[in-house]
Amino acid sequence: MNKVITIEEAVSHIKDGMTIMVGGFLACGTPHKLIDALVEKGVKDLTLICNDSGFPELGVGKLVVNKQIKKLIASHVGTNPETGRQMNTGEMEVDLVPQGTLAERVRAGGSGLGGILTPTGVGTVIEEGKQKIEIDGKTYLLELPIRADVALIFGNTVDKYGNISYYGSTRNFNPLMAAAADLVIVEADKIVEVGEIDQNHVVTPGLFVNYIVDGGDK
Amino acid sequence: MDKNQIKEFIAKRVAKELKDGDVVNLGIGLPTLVANYVPEGTNVFFQSENGFVGLGPAPKEGQEDPYIVNAGGQPASIIPGGMFFDSATSFGIIRGGHVDFTVLGALQVDGEGNLANWMIPGKMVPGMGGAMDLVVGAKKVIVAMEHTVKGNHKILKKCNLPLTAAGEVDMIITEMGVIEVTDKGLVLKEINPEFTIEDVKNATEAELIIAEDLVKMEI
Numbered sequence: 001m002n003k004v005i006t007i008e009e010a011v012s013h014i015k016d017g018m019t020i021m022v023g024g025f026l027a028c029g030t031p032h033k034l035i036d037a038l039v040e041k042g043v044k045d046l047t048l049i050c051n052d053s054g055f056p057e058l059g060v061g062k063l064v065v066n067k068q069i070k071k072l073i074a075s076h077v078g079t080n081p082e083t084g085r086q087m088n089t090g091e092m093e094v095d096l097v098p099q100g101t102l103a104e105r106v107r108a109g110g111s112g113l114g115g116i117l118t119p120t121g122v123g124t125v126i127e128e129g130k131q132k133i134e135i136d137g138k139t140y141l142l143e144l145p146i147r148a149d150v151a152l153i154f155g156n157t158v159d160k161y162g163n164i165s166y167y168g169s170t171r172n173f174n175p176l177m178a179a180a181a182d183l184v185i186v187e188a189d190k191i192v193e194v195g196e197i198d199q200n201h202v203v204t205p206g207l208f209v210n211y212i213v214d215g216g217d218k
Numbered sequence: 219m220d221k222n223q224i225k226e227f228i229a230k231r232v233a234k235e236l237k238d239g240d241v242v243n244l245g246i247g248l249p250t251l252v253a254n255y256v257p258e259g260t261n262v263f264f265q266s267e268n269g270f271v272g273l274g275p276a277p278k279e280g281q282e283d284p285y286i287v288n289a290g291g292q293p294a295s296i297i298p299g300g301m302f303f304d305s306a307t308s309f310g311i312i313r314g315g316h317v318d319f320t321v322l323g324a325l326q327v328d329g330e331g332n333l334a335n336w337m338i339p340g341k342m343v344p345g346m347g348g349a350m351d352l353v354v355g356a357k358k359v360i361v362a363m364e365h366t367v368k369g370n371h372k373i374l375k376k377c378n379l380p381l382t383a384a385g386e387v388d389m390i391i392t393e394m395g396v397i398e399v400t401d402k403g404l405v406l407k408e409i410n411p412e413f414t415i416e417d418v419k420n421a422t423e424a425e426l427i428i429a430e431d432l433v434k435m436e437i
Contacts, residue, residue, distance in 0.1 A: 025268040025305070026291030028284070051305070052345070078344025079291065087343065096343075099267065100309030100351035107306045120313065120351045123332075123384025156285070168285035168302060169269045169294075175304045203304075 003162055003212045010185045010213045011037040014150055017070075019047040021106065021177040023153040026052055026079060027059030029170030031154045031187035033215050035062055045070040049106070049148055051099065051173055052076040053083040064092070073146070075099035098126060101143050103176060108145035110179025110208075115144045151181035154215070155204065158188035159195070162209025163202040171203065178208040187215040219412075224364060224393045227410075230255045230437035232321055232362050232391050236262050240318040241271060241311075243352055246290050249321035249362050263300075265317055267348040269308050272300020289348065312348065312355040319358035322349060324390075326377040327361050329424035331387040331399040334379035346382060353383035365392035371423040373397070373404070394418045395435055403427055408435035 011034065014020060024030025039062050048069045053076075054061030061080040063069055071093040077083040086092035097105070104116045117140035121127050131142040153174040155164035164186060166174070178184055186209050219227060225248050233255035236242065243265045244250050253275075256262055264273035267289045274295035277283070282293035296302070303311075311317060326334040333353055336346040353359050366372055373390065390397040395418055396408035405427045406418060411434050419426050 025289075026287065028268070028287045028291065052347075074345065076345035076347040078347075084343065096345045098346050098350040099305070099348040100313055100355075103305040103309050118313065118351075120354045120383075122354075124350065124381045126350065166302070168283060168296075169266070169287055170285050171302055171304045172269050172308075173305050176306055 002160075003209065004160060004191060005211050005213060007033055007037045007213045010034060010211055011041050011043075013183055013185070014038060014041070014043050014046075016043050017045045018043075018149040019049065021049040021148040021151040021173075021181055022060050023151070023172065023174035023177050024051065024054075024059060025169070025172040027054045027061075029154050029166075029172050029174055030054070030059045031152045031185075031215065032059070034152045034185065034187050034213065035060060038063060038068070039066050042066070042068065044068045047071040047073070049073045049146060051102065053080040055079050056082050067091070071095065073097060073102070075102050103173065105143055105146040106173065106176040106180045109147040110176060113145055115142050117141070118143055146180070148177075148181040149183065151177040151184045153177050153184065153186050153204075155186045156189045157192060157197060158186055158190070158209075158212055159192050159197050159206065160212070161194050162186060162206030162212055163197050164204035164206070164209070165197050165201045166203050175204045178204045183211075184209050185211045185213060187213050189215050219393065225251060227393055227437060228362050228364075228391055231396065231435060232360060233257065234437070235319065235360065235389075236260050237318070238262075241265055241316060243267065243312070243317050243320040243356065245320070245322040245349070247323050249323060252321055252362070265308075265311065266294065267308050267312065267352070269304060270296055270300055270302045271311070272297045274300070309348070309351050312351050315355060315357055317352070317356040319360060320352045320356035321360045321362050322353065323363050324361045324372060326372055326374055326379050327387055327390055328374045328377045329399075329403050330376075331385045332377045333359070333361065333382045333387050334377040336382050337380050339380065349382050353386045358388045359386050361387055361390045363390075363392060365394045365418075365421050371421070373422045373424050375424050394421060397426070405429050406432060408433050410435045
């Protein structure tokens with residue numbers, strides 16, 4: 001079983017119209033080389049699930065600038081003016097989701113849950129069209145799980161089975177998205193042999209990971 | 219006071235609310251300044267919603283680590299004893315009531331403790347990021363802002379912009395005073411001696427109850 005493939009092979013799995021999840025928070029912990037390859041490939045009409053829409057020249061923002069995104073599901077788009085522009089002209093649909101709700105929806109999608117109940121958004125526009133459930137006198141919104149065709153995630157140190165160890169604040173959505181897509185590709189800063197990562201330091205279990213690409217050094 | 223002095227004054231007063239051992243989340247802008255005025259002998263842990271507790275001072279130029287950034291995406295540092303985690307844990311900490319207080323700016327806040335700070339329809343739609351979760355989940359929510367904007371009221375009878383959260387604000391700290399949100403409405407607890415009660419009332423659209431034990435706002 002060889003999971004290590006080229007970046008070219010990796011993006012060949014991503015086709016027009018697919019839903020993709022991309023890890024990272026304002027381009028930290030983002031699989032940059034996979035995004036560059038997607039920009040080069042030019043796949044379009046993608047639905048993108050990501051914490052934010054990055055910056056025009058950094059992170060998933062490049063996909064927005066290149067007009068490859070049909071629909072964006074994110075918590076924050078303020079750092080990429082092109083997202084706002086496409087949202088206002090109607091070129092791209094944008095679904096804004098509170099960050100904690102987005103994290104839990106992805107987690108639910110990856111862990112077999114039918115949804116989560118959160119107090120976040122009660123009494124705001126976020127509650128529109130959602131079922132409200134009262135538990136012990138407190139009102140919660142039912143938020144549904146979310147999954148993708150492909151998750152593109154990042155890992156600092158990845159062994160050849162796909163076990164991931166993170167460094168710094170790169171972790172963010174990566175471990176959650178690793179479980180919530182039909183196909184999971186991790187871009188590794190460093191690929192090591194199985195056994196080189198102490199089992200106690202594995203954060204994302206390799207069993208979630210289908211393919212590994214070499215992202216080289218930062 | 220000029221703009222910067224006002225911001226510094228507000229941040230210093232907010233910092234007096236910090237207690238030893240508190241876990242605190244600071245919003246972007248003015249609230250970030252609060253970290254500069256932590257009282258001596260008080261150890262607080264700053265939470266960064268992108269995934270760590272123990273946010274330290276901004277690194278010196280040339281010492282930035284691209285893999286350690288704050289929730290604004292800017293280079294950051296982590297203190298000994300700090301810890302990194304994923305976004306679900308981060309917001310579990312926030313929603314689960316494990317953050318003692320959060321400090322945020324506001325476009326509008328009202329007499330019922332409603333807060334609007336995430337969008338102006340048709341004009342500015344940056345997204346809520348983590349603000350909705352923070353305001354709902356933190357034990358105490360402090361709004362730190364200038365009392366008015368270009369002479370217009372920000373403390374209203376009723377917010378008319380889309381809300382970030384309903385009825386969650388506990389305290390409003392401005393350059394004019396300290397206001398507590400209570401069941402009876404907004405209570406002015408402290409006043410900056412540079413202003414009269416009349417000044418504060420005029421700058422506030424919402425009904426303002428003057429505390430019987432009103433004291434001078436000190437930093």
